[in-house]
Amino acid sequence: xxxxxxxxxVRRYYGAKGDLDVIRSVVAxxxxxxxxxxxxxxxxxxxxxxxxxxxxPFLADFREFECVGDAYYEDGDHVIVLGRYLGVTTAxxxxxxxxxxxxxxxxxxxxxxxxxxxxxxxxxxxxx
Numbered sequence: 001x002x003x004x005x006x007x008x009x010v011r012r013y014y015g016a017k018g019d020l021d022v023i024r025s026v027v028a029x030x031x032x033x034x035x036x037x038x039x040x041x042x043x044x045x046x047x048x049x050x051x052x053x054x055x056x057p058f059l060a061d062f063r064e065f066e067c068v069g070d071a072y073y074e075d076g077d078h079v080i081v082l083g084r085y086l087g088v089t090t091a092x093x094x095x096x097x098x099x100x101x102x103x104x105x106x107x108x109x110x111x112x113x114x115x116x117x118x119x120x121x122x123x124x125x126x127x128x
Contacts, residue, residue, distance in 0.1 A: 006074055084099065
């Protein structure tokens with residue numbers, strides 16, 4: 001069974017792996033990111049420009065970083081994803097951490113992400 005447009009948009013977001021052009025194509029201008037405290041640059045970001053300019057720079061601490069969705073659950077314009085962050089810091093430390101992402105979409109674009117994750121493995125990997 002093919003993905004719904006909502007799940008397909010979330011998969012495109014994950015597949016971007018930090019490519020800002022792809023992110024801008026699937027995230028709405030008025031989006032809100034609510035990132036768990038303890039995650040790098042955790043906090044609330046309103047608007048695509050703040051998400052891209054103030055949140056995504058955390059990727060500079062990693063050689064590799066990706067979101068792997070293991071299970072997708074959809075209810076109308078809401079998609080919940082259970083998955084894992086996989087990465088390697090710039091210091092060469094590997095990291096794996098579980099997450100739950102709660103997305104809201106409108107007209108095929110992501111308007112909200114509420115994230116929760118196991119932040120301890122990431123914090124430990126980023127320690128000097």
